[in-house]
Amino acid sequence: MGKRIITISREFGSGGRFIGMEVAQKLGVKYYDKEMIGQIAEQSGFSPKYIQENAELSPKKGLFAYAFSGRDQMGRSVEDMIYEAQRKIILDIAEREECVIIGRNADFILKDRDDVLNVFIHGNMPEKVKRICGLYNVTEQEAIKMTEDIDKRRMSNYRFYTDQKWGMASNYTLSLNSSVLGYEMCERIIMECGGR
Template sequence: MACKTVITIGRQYGSGGREIGEKLAAELGVKCYDKELLERAAKESGLCRELFENHDEKPTNSFLYSLVMDTYSGGYTSSAFTDMPINHKIFLAQFNAIRKIAEEGACVIVGRCADYALADFPNLVSVFIHGDMECKVARIASEYQVSSAKAKEMIIKTDKRRASYYNYYSDKRWGDVSGYSLSVNSSVLGIDGTVRLLKDYVALREEKK
């Protein structure tokens, strides 16, 4: 039976969230959107992709959710969008792309406040992947060939940035288990074990519905 669920994945840096998302999508036979989301948003908004990469999951200093919703209904040609600061345009374009992608069918979307953008979506499973610090440090140190100290510094810095971005744009707290359908420690089951767990969870949820 074809998957009917849209899965969003929030993740701590070094927890393997992106790899888990890619493998889960492959198991379910659906598309996975991570950096691909930036390309989609850039193409649909007409903005340069480099702008999205430079502002990717980075917090801003000034934003009102009501402005997003007002502009979302007006589209990219509205005067509100034209007059909006570039960081606001970037967020709105990603928000819009996420909504359109979810409307097209089942998929996996990694990061970028996707669970918040799709909070009213009926077939949503929102997941947060976290991990033990020693496992995350080992993963990052190996992947980027850096020392354990440097890896830990990268983890703390990246997670702080992601939390600031998420907490600012959404009405929830990044990593708060009450805000997600499921929160999983990938250090316990490993990457493949976590993928299997999520696949089973999605199947059972669809069966129940």
């Protein structure tokens, strides 16, 4: 059976977002990444700017600090409310249409469906640093710091909400090194494994 939905988790700087965009375009399906921000903001009641900065990343670097962030009377943190809104939107999208979804723990949220291809894109540090320097106009040292910080926050968010290890191959159908394979080969493998 072909996969209707492709989720792409990725290391910062690995090109996962670009690969996902290309796959969606070539398959003629919807692409969801920042496009979900408005919907998440509407459902959660938080501003789109806040969602953009916090929906996929833990606000604290450590899991312990993350677990004890401010809570409402029902014990939910701001992050919990955003995550729940995001989860509902991802489930709704998956019911509605074929698509590519970038990040946002979509692989875990859709784990019970058999029509999902879960992909993790990673890369070698020199290539990721070069890409980040070019995209964000930063020094190599700044690029390394950005990579470490963003990936650490993604890892904390994923672990907190899924109780799984982010990037562990067993959590995904495919784990692809974009530095070794190149973007076009990653795209071809994803499309072929999606049964299209």
